[in-house]
Amino acid sequence: MSDPTTLDSYIDALAAALGLPxxxxxxxxxxxxxxxxxxxxxxxxxxxxxxxxxxxxVFRA
Known part of the structure; x- marks a missing residue:
């Protein structure tokens, strides 16, 4: 997934899903x-x- 176009699409999709401009x-x-x-x-x-x-x-205090 290192193709810039694919990464840009991924970023756009995640931003839209999270409502993050x-x-x-x-x-x-x-x-x-x-x-x-x-x-x-x-x-x-x-x-x-x-x-x-x-x-x-797992240590718990």
């Missing part, structure tokens, strides 16, 4: 941040974990 002047910055977020998400998703990996414990 995005100034056209800010769209390149929004797209750049989304590209970075998607890149980081890909890195996390592709990181191999062994089958015996356990989720972290």
């Amino acid at each position: 995005i100034d056209p002047a800010w769209k390149p910055a929004v797209r750049a941040n989304l590209e970075v977020s998607l890149k980081l998400a890909r890195m996390v998703d592709e990181f191999p974990l062994p089958d015996e990996t356990e989720p972290a414990s």
Whole structure:
């Protein structure tokens, strides 16, 4: 989903769904941040974990 046209369509759809107006002047910055977020998400998703990996414990105060 790194194609600028696809990302712009995605941004427009999410903005409309959330009722969030995005100034056209800010769209390149929004797209750049989304590209970075998607890149980081890909890195996390592709990181191999062994089958015996356990989720972290939950601590409550």
